[in-house]
Amino acid sequence: GSQRTLVLLKPDAVRRSLVGEIISRIERKAGWQITALELRSLTQDVLEQHYGEHKGKPFYEPLVEFMSSGPVVALVVEGERVIEGVRTLAGPTDPIAATPGSIRGDFGTIVRENLIHASDSEESAERELKIFFPGLA
Numbered sequence: 001g002s003q004r005t006l007v008l009l010k011p012d013a014v015r016r017s018l019v020g021e022i023i024s025r026i027e028r029k030a031g032w033q034i035t036a037l038e039l040r041s042l043t044q045d046v047l048e049q050h051y052g053e054h055k056g057k058p059f060y061e062p063l064v065e066f067m068s069s070g071p072v073v074a075l076v077v078e079g080e081r082v083i084e085g086v087r088t089l090a091g092p093t094d095p096i097a098a099t100p101g102s103i104r105g106d107f108g109t110i111v112r113e114n115l116i117h118a119s120d121s122e123e124s125a126e127r128e129l130k131i132f133f134p135g136l137a
């Protein structure tokens with residue numbers, strides 16, 4: 001059925017001018033709609049909420065540092081099976097393991113700088129949407 005998901009184009013995607021390329025891939029999927037879109041710099045507070053489950057892991061501090069190294073593009077995407085669908089477009093976390101044709105497989109090499117975040121379940125999507133777009137219905 002129809003779902004909504006939070007997508008973040010990470011600071012590496014913005015710096016490398018890949019925003020149009022990535023959004024274009026999302027836009028071309030039949031029946032999906034971008035219903036919110038904003039370029040913004042993430043505060044420590046937002047990052048702590050968003051990545052709370054990773055706190056204490058060795059990659060957490062550098063991840064937060066990277067995610068605040070420049071603006072991100074935050075989007076809400078709605079449509080048929082969009083949660084699984086955007087993650088398929090993105091490819092697996094490690095860009096070297098990602099298949100060419102996926103966003104990470106085509107453009108990434110570094111695990112941390114893997115271009116895109118997409119919610120991994122309906123529960124995460126609702127939790128993350130509240131953090132990034134609290135005004136949303």
Ligand code: CMP
Nearest residue numbers: 054059063093111112113114116117118
């Ligand atoms: P994502 O899956 O969107 O959310 C967690 C992020 O942490 C992940 O993307 C990577 O950017 C980063 N990450 C996860 N595992 C590692 C790792 N082993 N080393 C560095 N960064 C990581």
